[in-house]
Amino acid sequence: MQFVLETVLDYLNARHYNDPIPNELNDVFDKTEYQKSQSYKKTTYRFGLITSTFSLLLTLIFLFFGGFEWIDGIARSITHSPILIALVFFGIIMIGNDLITMPFSYYSTFVIEEKFGFNKTTKKIFLLDKLKGWLMMVVVGGAILALIIWFFEWAGSNFWIYAWALVALFTIFMNLFYSKLIVPLFNKQTPLELGSLKTKIENFAQQVGFELQNIFVIDGSKRSTKANAYFSGFGKEKRVTLYDTLINDLDEEEIVAVLAHEVGHYKKNHIVFNLIASLILTGITLFILSLFVNNPEVSYAIGVSTPSFHAALIGFGILYSPISEITGLAMNHLSRKFEYQADDYAKDNYAALPLISSLKKLSKNSLSNLTPHPAYVFMHYSHPPLSKRIANLRK
Template structure:
């Protein structure tokens, strides 16, 4: 295959992926004005429903704008030999492969972030503000941005450096060492993310003694789920939207409740939500997701090892000096169709797991408080109650609210 042929294949993949996303977005948007199913009639009153419609349509228009900007920027960068210019710039400062790669990716990511930050700012302080969700301040926004860059430099740069180092001494067998590295890192982050990373962005405090803590501990004891780490996170400093999640294993098990969740729901509803999360743990969904992610990473790295030595990957992007970092860019685009397929499978499994977790909550606690909590959370976040089936199939990691309620009411 000639480099020019591969170049056009890469462009085709980018454009086709964009077109498919636009088709799905368009199909979904056509259902925005559908009549709400009878079982969901009590989620919104007339005023709230009109607000949810406006929110969906505003976000859809904004999403189309950002997606169009992104693909035009990407195609322009390709056609202007952007990768070659950035690679030349990096090589003008050093000839060390790891440093070249760090400068190369650092420039691309910094440039991309600077160009897209205005969109993120508008989303937070105009759209989310308009619909009453935003509680963040400009100081928090920019601090989050700086912390994100810091983490990307330390964690992302560190992992990339080690992978290139593995490639230098192990050749195409680098993927084995890289796989072990990523697997260990994934396991470590699953265990300690809440302790090490979350505190950089949010304050976590132990749930105070009282009715809610007693109810949670009573339920946990009933189902044999002993956990001593129940924390409340100050999610309200950024948004009014509510959430709860479970993390860790063994002695590191931890339940985290957003303060907005506590404010929005009754005690029995919060316990029902947690029963759902406990269901994920009891049904080994967390283990499945972690193992699947690690196996998929290994598969991806193995495929990368088969192509990374091919100079055609670099030449297709206009770079005459073959390198790991340029090959990684080209491979990443070529891998997109496979990534989309594996994404469909993982979303399918995730939706299946949500039903199982709902059933666990229904069987070990009660269906009614979980139903009312799901309705409240949907109402408070102005959720779309009538998404297009194709959009759900591709993008949703959770079943629609209607399907979850029908399952709970069986």
């Protein structure tokens, strides 16, 4: 059902690719650039349809032909420890799935993104990213999963309370130190050099009473030409990270306007709200899991003959996906609302015009969809469409 819904939404969205550009966005693309944008969207739409269909077929094959039972048997032949069985089980599934789908990822990066001028990733970086990702999954993900299963064996159905506390501590820790500990594994970060841009940023921060000592530039251009900026951490650990592509694509006034938008998220407490909301949703999910995890039927539902925590977790994940879609809708709605509020903050405390021009440039350089279907926006967009953001900024 979820696959059908997503396919219909993608189809509705694709039918809008040839719509005329809204009048207020006429200066984003010229005719040639708009044709390139349309071609990019159509290519990614067709490719997305292929990958989603493949993923569905792969899941159905596993369900109907005993794939999960086969992997469970392999794990049980290696060890008798419930924790180690679960680690082997999930390790085979996750790394195996990544290996099976790697050709799609490779094609997306080195064919589609390359064709449209976005890709800067080398094959070496692509492979190293995969290996580092697997290592992090094994070390960090494996440790968390092992502790959760240990809680289950120790506390029974009340395990969710301790698991929630563990996930909450980990989430807060990562919010504080992700940029210091994880990002350097994949990218180089350097402090923003002294100069007029740093002076303008510091002057703005001082003007709005925002203590900012950590401004970093990340080498995003080693992978893609697409630009970005983000805010991370809070308290003394807060920092702003600018992609080098953003600095290359925008002028200084536009960069400060983008930064003002990010500061708006902080000033409006969006970061803290999102963190709390994420923790509450995690707690609710774990509580619901505790109601199902001891039911053997959940393990049987995915074809595993020996009920276990790890098999029930897979079954629960499949059953819970409709609920996660609903919570995702709510979070996307709030996220779009927060984006308007952050835009308003930048408009009121800095200026609207440089933010408008920066949004147009970023949309142009990433070949964004300027005419998305409203239903697709409602279901998937965490940011309002460009035309609506500009209309709000011009109020």
